Amino acid sequence: MTIKLNLGGDSKRYKGFLNVDMNSGPNVDKVADLNYEWPWKTGSIDVIRAYNIFEHLPNKVHTMNELWRVLKHGGIAYIRVPSTEGRGAFQDPTHVSFWNLNSFLYYGKVVDKKSGWYNKMYVASKRWTGFKGLFHITKINNKKSNHGIIYVDTTLVAIKK
Numbered sequence: 001m002t003i004k005l006n007l008g009g010d011s012k013r014y015k016g017f018l019n020v021d022m023n024s025g026p027n028v029d030k031v032a033d034l035n036y037e038w039p040w041k042t043g044s045i046d047v048i049r050a051y052n053i054f055e056h057l058p059n060k061v062h063t064m065n066e067l068w069r070v071l072k073h074g075g076i077a078y079i080r081v082p083s084t085e086g087r088g089a090f091q092d093p094t095h096v097s098f099w100n101l102n103s104f105l106y107y108g109k110v111v112d113k114k115s116g117w118y119n120k121m122y123v124a125s126k127r128w129t130g131f132k133g134l135f136h137i138t139k140i141n142n143k144k145s146n147h148g149i150i151y152v153d154t155t156l157v158a159i160k161k
């Protein structure tokens with residue numbers, strides 16, 4: 001059975017995804033506070049959709065450790081966060097962590113033969129941040145919304161072997 005989670009998903013349903021949010025609501029399948037240990041077993045999740053949620057979680061390393069922990073080997077995370085390269089990261093008073101394209105390079109390696117610099121950021125991060133995992137970054141780019149907000153869109157694949 002494939003398990004797909006839509007984190008922070010109280011407002012819209014996506015086919016095949018379970019909606020997870022901090023508060024109960026009409027579209028919420030699981031209430032969970034992602035500031036603490038996530039309530040799924042290690043290696044139990046196939047896909048995570050995390051759009052506009054990570055910026056609400058204060059501890060980046062904890063968030064990325066838990067993301068990696070619950071995903072299966074080869075599990076995919078689709079993440080969208082407002083980038084610090086635009087006004088969206090700072091305009092919302094509930095945003096407590098800030099991200100840009102370089103932020104994700106501390107948690108994985110770009111799947112590209114020219115990525116030596118990125119790999120060095122990841123290796124350094126493992127030594128001093130407490131990050132325990134490894135992601136292959138298969139997509140990372142900025143995307144501008146119709147409202148002028150710049151987002152980082154990234155796709156991560158959990159590597160567990």
